[in-house]
Amino acid sequence: MNTTTLDTAPTTEKRPAPQLMLCEGNEAAALGVALARPDMVAVYPITPQTSLVEKLAKLIADGRMDADIVDAEGEHSVLSVLQGGALAGARTYTATCGPGLAFMFEPYFRTSGMRLPLVMTIVTRDGITPQSVWGGHQDAMTVREAGWIQMYCETVQEVLDTTVMAFRLAEHHDVMLPVNVCLDGNYLSYGTSRIEMPDQAEVDDFMGHKDVNWHVALDPLRPMAVDPLTGGSGGNGPETFVRYRRGQCAGMKNALHVITEMHEDWARRFGEAHRFAPLVEEYRLDDAEYAIMTLGSMTGAAKDAVDEARAAGEKVGLIKIKTFSPFPVEALQHALRGVRALGVVDRSVNFRWNCGPMFQETLGVLYRLGRQVPAQSFIGGLAGADLTVTTFRRVIDETRALLERAPSDEPVWLNAKD
């Protein structure tokens, strides 16, 4: 977005009184989708995503949303139908989680390779085995290397707002990548809270012109072969393949500043209730000696725990990751600048490193900082386990202890019996 648009955006004073309502996270995602006016949604029900697609179906049945809805026979086809739709020019959306995400891995990987600007909510779910239908980030974390942008939401309002923004991000010409809005199964998907509905006309203005298949199309008026075989050990195959891969990585990198600009534009248009940290949120960090790191809906309880600790004189702050893919290295470097001990809470497991995935990614950022910061991986909230203020008081206590002693190589399993 250029500055002209920002300057002409309506000011807070002119804005009509926001429409207050109460809804659950899944419903907020559906309302965000409706605001973004997609042409096509494809759905397949799976816990805890189901109420989201039910809401979409109802919005369409009630005529409140003008989109073609495809009840496909499985997630693999859900994403495939949308790829076809996008190649014919449709703005497209779906939602899934856990086993459904695993089932769609083949078209999932291809979506980013074809630079199709799909938006898909992952209503995060743990598992696949031990079988669990409850929340956890293992599904979304497992597909980290598939080239999608992933943003994690903390509140119901953030779900709604991020869902709308995701479409503009995906379709930005410097990005052209599919986006996952990650919304925690259970506590956020079914959690009901007060939100403000953005104004449709203003959202339309924010979204701008739609053109999702300017770069690749299946259109008899623009004949082309889409996704021909590329590579091989001879000729121009490998360099052709590398060119596309590098292009994907460049799109990912570009996404960082597009996400930042977009969040700023959004907050300017819709007001402070709609202001969210785009990449990394720094909470009470300014004079903090040590910090805890969170992702997604656990952050609310963690902030309350930080407030309690602060009230008791502790110099603790909190770092929340909003954008996980691309990983916000520079923003996180900034957040970690004065931190002398760090506790990172993950709701999933990195099997290779015996720690949480966000913890492992953060180690790379600390290396870039050139600082030896004692850091501890905490793993909790698996399979729907509740991460409460009490849990985070423990995380804070154990992180403070790192100021005096070395961290453990083992993760701290927050919901374990021991």
Added chain:
Amino acid sequence: MSERHQHYPAWHLKEAGVPDDLCPVATEQSPMLPGDWRSFRPVVDRDKCVKCAVCWLYCPVQCVEEHAAWFDFDMKTCKGCGICAHECPQRAITMIPEAQ
């Protein structure tokens, strides 16, 4: 029916301003010609050919060309499979070895 058979011109990414590192696509037609695959070539006996088009109907590469009074083959693309010779009802086509 005929409106289905209008020709659409080729489309070019570069002219449309699309970066070449976005999505793997191809708009240039493959220049490959398999005429050099042949070890036998079809030869038409023009006196026998009645232009029944059986050779055209069954030619996998569709390299049959119509002439005034007979059908012949485009040797740039003929792979020399011999189907035309085998199917010709007039026995008007013979497969002969390509010259060494």
Added chain:
Amino acid sequence: MYEVRIHGRGGQGAVLAAQLLATALVFDGKYAVSIPAFGFERRGAPVVSFIRASEQPIRQLTNIYAPDCIVCVDPALARTVNIFAGLKPGGTLVQATSRPLAEIDVPDSVGTVGLCDAVRIATEIFGRPITNTLMLGAFARSTGQVSLEALKKVIEQSDFRDAGLRQNLDALERGYAETTVHTLERRITA
């Protein structure tokens, strides 16, 4: 922060009641969050849902372990579930029951009891024991945390699949009117 835990059985609308209550709290100008507990909720199985209300924005999206109030929409549930677990000393119990206070086993942590013969009233109104809207009326009467007007507005805006608006408004009003509230001063010993 005011925290409520609603106990019921699958099919009785405890989760919906929590959402309706949270909405009414927002209509009263408060912030509110409701969270259902997650299990395999099937018709008849014990279920629970949580509501937080505050004058300030609410950040915690978690279950509630030390509620200010317990609403139990099923008369027999207390026999199988410890509905009083974690109740703050002097907290409120809002119970659907046909029995008088003397016949109800109430632990010392309870300071206020609201009783409503919800099954009987629901059967009169709906022909079925749908007690959730009735018990919202009972909650409003027992705690004063939410206004009857806000609850009415919520019900008027809701899309009920199985019962009419008039019936639900009746249920709400009768739940409010026909609840008896008892203050157990002697028990507040925290």
Added chain:
Amino acid sequence: CPTGALRHITTARIYNEVGSWEDLFAPGLAGCQGCNTELLMRHALRRVGPDTVLATPPGCVPGMGSVGFNGTTGTKVPVFHPLLTNTASMLAGVKRQYERVGRKVTAMAIAGDGGASDVGFQSLSGAAERGERILFMVVDNEGYMNTGMQRSSCTPYGAWTSTTPIGAHGRGKTQDAKNLPMIMVNHRCEYVATASTAYMEDLYEKLDKALAASERGFAYLHVYSPCTTGWRFQSALNIEVARKAVESNFVTLWEYTPEAGLHFTRPVDKPLPVADYLKAMGRFRHLSPEQVEHIQNKVAENLRFVRKIAEQADEQ
């Protein structure tokens, strides 16, 4: 027609009608010498025309370069390489969006039997159930020929493939072929037909009907396509092998619509023994008399099964 005169007239008629229409594939494709699939796809796309989006899942069709290699394409209409598993669903999305914006575009698949009957069957079945408006053509060469002749569920009993080899314990495939077109009939598609490149007039008629049906619902065309390389016969004999398959009733040609039911389009009154067909190919060279008998019985059973449904349609 014993004199061949009838054949002369019909082939010339097809040529006169469609011969001037453009071949919508590049002149050079890397199909094997005498490839029946290449023959079929060139005719089919010529008939269907340029207002088409073509999907060719992994297999011989893109393998011969129809979607191209490293920046060149082998097709003049928009063509893409879906996954082996999602051809029907991707096409459904394409077609739906063009319908939404009011454009008439044919969504067509040319898929192999493996990608249709095995790993791609779920999306095929789902699209057929939803009545997606697609022309789905299956090229049945009875195996995974592009990867080197492995068994598919459409491979017939007894056939050698590289995964049903002949050895001390192996005697070729031990199961009968899945009857995919009959399964599609049971989806009550808008149109289902079987065809053979040996019967081009029949094939063209069915392409016309399938194309029209694909504007109303799911149109499914199952074309038997002998594979000179995988079935082990000389390339020049391709059409003869295809013809013998029909003449022996190993393959039956019929069409189905929900209104008219199922009808044979080229019934064979005096079929050849199936052995005459089997002998034409190296992949059946090892068959024991018992195996040949099994296949002959299977041919009879298949015929009875299809006939029964055709008779039900006749009674109506």
